[in-house]
Amino acid sequence: QLLESGGGLVQPGGSLRISCVGAGLTFSTNRIHWVRQAPGEGLLWVAGITIDGGFANYADFVRGRFTISRDNARNTVYLYLNSLRADDTALYYCTTSPPTSWVPFNNWGQGTQVTVFS
Amino acid sequence: QSALTQPASVSGSPGQSITISCTGTSIDIGHDDLVSWYQQHPGKAPKLMISHVTRRPSGVSDRFSGSKSGVTAFLTISDLQADDEADYHCSSYTSRNSLIFGGGTKLTVL
Numbered sequence: 686q687l688l689e690s691g692g693g694l695v696q697p698g699g700s701l702r703i704s705c706v707g708a709g710l711t712f713s714t715n716r717i718h719w720v721r722q723a724p725g726e727g728l729l730w731v732a733g734i735t736i737d738g739g740f741a742n743y744a745d746f747v748r749g750r751f752t753i754s755r756d757n758a759r760n761t762v763y764l765y766l767n768s769l770r771a772d773d774t775a776l777y778y779c780t781t782s783p784p785t786s787w788v789p790f791n792n793w794g795q796g797t798q799v800t801v802f803s
Numbered sequence: 804q805s806a807l808t809q810p811a812s813v814s815g816s817p818g819q820s821i822t823i824s825c826t827g828t829s830i831d832i833g834h835d836d837l838v839s840w841y842q843q844h845p846g847k848a849p850k851l852m853i854s855h856v857t858r859r860p861s862g863v864s865d866r867f868s869g870s871k872s873g874v875t876a877f878l879t880i881s882d883l884q885a886d887d888e889a890d891y892h893c894s895s896y897t898s899r900n901s902l903i904f905g906g907g908t909k910l911t912v913l
Contacts, residue, residue, distance in 0.1 A: 718902075720849075727806065728841070728849065728892050730902040742900060778848060788896050789839040789854035796848065 687779045692797030699769050703797050705762045705779030713757040716782045718790065719764045721775035721799075731777070732764065736784050769801045807831065807893055807905035814911040820881040823908045825893030826874060831903060833874035837896035840869060840878045843907075844889045852891075853878060880910070888912040 691703035705717065718733040732753040734741045741753050752765040762779065776796040782788055808826040815821040825832070825840075832838055836856045841849035851860055853869035856876060866881045876895070880887055893905040 727907040728894070728904040730894070730904065733902075744901060780849075786837075787900075787902060788837050788894070789851050790841070790849070790894075791851055791860070793848040793850070 686792055687781070687794035689777065689779050689794045689797035692777065692799045694800050694802060695769055697770055697801055697803050699801070701766045701769065701799060703764050703766065703777055703799065705764075705794060707760045707762075707781075712760040714784050715791075716784060716787065717753075717755060717762040718780050718782060718787075719753065719762075720778045720780055720790070721773075722778065722796075723772075723775040726775075728778075729775075733782070733787055734762065742787070766799065769799075771801050771803070773799060774801050775799060805903075807895060807903055809891075809893060809905035809908045811906070812909045812911065814913055815880075815883045816913045817883050817885065819883050820879060821883060821910065822880075823878045823891055823893075823910070825876040825878070825895075825905045827876075827895055827903075828874055830899065831874075831895040831897040832871065832876050834898045835896065836871070838869070838871060838876045839894045840867075840876075841892045841894070842889050843892065849892060883912055885912050 686709045719731040732743045734753045738755045750768045755762040778796045779794040780790040781792045838856045840853040843849040856871045870877045890907045
């Protein structure tokens with residue numbers, strides 16, 4: 686129901702845009718989040734956005750570098766990753782939460798891999 | 804903000820019960836009841852097992868249950884089965900309007 690894309694290899698300091706397309710669910714009635722997982726590590730919440738895109742929330746370690754946005758007409762959420770660092774290397778999951786709450790994360794995509802290398 | 808604290812690993816035999824702890828602080832687990840638990844099999848996406856400390860989503864076995872005491876949340880799995888072998892992650896919303904996870908616990912079914 687959630688399909689991520691756009692991951693890849695990028696050098697430190699570089700930028701990338703990853704996308705999440707929702708299919709088979711009422712995409713515009715869910716808050717959308719990005720959660721990442723480095724190899725062998727736990728989960729880290731990165732950012733979330735309200736159903737109308739009017740408010741976005743970020744983890745401290747990405748605030749000012751990453752931007753989340755959504756296009757409900759295209760059932761798509763984007764994450765713009767700028768000033769990338771080696772420790773941003775991770776599998777980035779797209780996930781949903783209810784329309785008026787930041788939790789819980791009900792549906793998950795399979796993730797898109799972002800690798801920052803020098 | 805530091806991650807929630809979970810044991811790195813737990814184990815149990817089929818049919819037994821196990822409990823995984825998740826310890827936070829007064830600004831996260833101790834702040835409200837927005838604690839969730841996720842199951843993750845190797846190479847797979849996480850799956851919601853428990854929300855709001857004790858709520859089980861439709862389709863999740865009643866062998867899974869959640870609880871909380873102070874700044875520590877617990878996930879209990881009863882009647883352990885082979886397919887329960889996975890990583891389990893706790894999470895909590897915080898008073899600073901952010902979300903944090905624990906480091907994850909690897910459950911081994913002996």
